[in-house]
Amino acid sequence: MGKECYPSAMGWSAVGVDVGGTKIRAARVVDGRVVGETFRATPPDDPTMVMGAITDAAAGVHDGRCPIGVGTAGQVDRHHGVVLTSPNLPGRNVPLGAALEEAFSVPVVVDNDVRLAAVGEWLALGGEPGVLVALYVGTGVGAGVVLGGRVLAGVNNLATEAGHATFRSGGELCGCGRRGCFEAYAGGRPVVERLARRIGSGQEAPVHVGGVVELAERGDPAAREVWEEAVEAIRTLAWNLVVLYDPAALVLGGGVVRGVPELAGTIREHVAAQVWSGFLQPRVVVGSPDAAVTGAAYTAWKEHERG
């Protein structure tokens, strides 16, 4: 190990894996850039099959030597490489890190996907922002904060679980069991489900956020209500993160941000419209689609290098 992870004069090298709800992406990353990648469908219902698919995807790009970083939604015991709970990996306490270490005989890091992606966003901006906040709105809502190149983890590796901060006290029931979380209003899945509940059985409800937005734009009152509340939740959370962390950059990502291009502008305007705008002027940008895999790879390499 060690020096082999610096192939030729290119820089550092590692494999990053992003375990999504429908697909697994594994990428060979050299010096922050994706140089090869494989995809596998995420098998439903069976953690052993999901681990098999992750191993298979990683094998497609692994060189037999370099460390592997894996990101997945949910709560991860980073020290033991155990996925405690994840919507993308059924079951509880799945020993993903140990399984991959056994399969590849290299160091493996497993962590929450958005926190790893925040590191990838920091890399994509040249590793410059001293304070960077990544806000990801996809199926769920998550955030990651990078301070001086290191992601803020917290005591339980649960820092900046921003999707589960309170938007409406006592409000909508969230998938986490609490009421009123930002995610319960802004997450892609909750948005679709909220509209389906309002529409009832008489009309076909959209299955993606894009469909909800389209319906809202056509003037459907239920779709407008649901989408406007989602936007309010997202921009409120964005501002909260800005005033909490005073970042140089607020980087937006996730399927909802990518699927609704005007959302980034709405957030940018909201942040700029605050009376604090004379003091807090972060760059508000849409992030890199590679951040999840580059951040996972970099974190694994960095940890390995640190020994």
Ligand SMILES: [Zn+2]
């Ligand atoms: Zn919640």
